[in-house]
Amino acid sequence: MIGQLLNxxxxxxxxxxMIEDAEIGQVTVVASVITIKNQATNCVYWIDDGxxxxEARHWVDSANEEDSERWGSITEGAYIRVMGGLKMFGNKRYINAQHIRPVKDxxxxxxxxxxxxxxxxIFEKGPPPRPSDAGKDPRAVAGGSVTGPSAYTAQSNTASSTDQYAHLPPLQRRIAEFMLSRPPADEGIHVGAIARSVGGDARAISEALDKLMDDGYVFTTIDDSHFQLSV
Known part of the structure; x- marks a missing residue:
């Protein structure tokens, strides 16, 4: 949503x-075109999704008739899907659109x-359990619906998954269990997300993460601020 991109x-x-604690690369939005400003090298669409x-800025090759015809069919008031990267220029953010197409449905x-x-x-609470994850529940085996705690709670983290951290000091244990509750991501979890979840003093959290790394429970990924569980 555009509101998320603005934040x-x-x-x-x-x-x-970053949106909350998740890194973003390519983005896509579906929105209404408020105004269109054609310029020599690009076309700027001012879009709103509620x-x-x-702004969605698309660089146009005026020499390419097919390209000009494709983007020329977009009019004010129409709905479009925009795909591209979020950029900033002159303290103003915009979508550098690699692809724009009208919404027909x-x-x-x-x-x-x-x-x-x-x-x-999903980023906030983790993915809901798959049907196969609930195979031990009689209702699931029978093909019925499984009721109880929300699918977006940490119910998928069973006692056997967290027992390995039971011996750790409270802060280290909370950090490990929080990381276990998050959906898998190659880039790991940002230290800011960990701090917001477990609370406490920033220095204490840093020392706890250092200790978890020394003991082999976590490791850094894309930089010194992103961590991943080792097991």
């Missing part, structure tokens, strides 16, 4: 954009909204 942050101008407004806007909500919840 995205960067540690510095060359850093990856959560916010942002109004259900696509509803689908995109639900998809954004689903992905956000």
């Amino acid at each position: 995205a942050t960067q540690a510095h101008s060359d850093a990856e954009w 959560s916010g407004r942002v 109004h259900h696509e806007f509803l689908f995109h909204t639900l998809e954004a909500m689903t992905v956000t919840r």
Whole structure:
């Protein structure tokens, strides 16, 4: 959603954009075109999806008739899907659009909204358990629905998964269990997300992570601020 892109942050101008604790690369939005500004080398679409407004800037090859015809079919008031990267220029963020196309089915806007909500919840609470994960539940074996705690709680982290951390000091244990509850990600989990979840003094959290690394429970990934469980 555009509102999420407007709230995205960067540690510095060359850093990856972050939404909450998740790094973002390519983005896609479905929005209504408010205004169109054609320029010599690019076309700027001012778009709104109800959560916010942002510019989508597409660089056009005027010598390419097929390219000009494709983008020329987009009009103000139409809904479009934009795909590209989030950029910043002159303290103003915009989408550097690599692809834009008109939305021909109004259900696509509803689908995109639900998809954004689903992905956000997965990053916050982890993915819901798969049917195979609930195989030990008699109701699941019988093909019925499984009721009880929300699928977005940490119920998938069984006692056997957390027993290996039971002997750790409280802060280290909370850190390990929080990391275990998050969906797998190659880049690991940012220290800011860990701090917000477990609470406590920043120095104590840093020392706890250092100790977990020394003992082989966690390791750093893309930089010194991202951590991943070893087991």
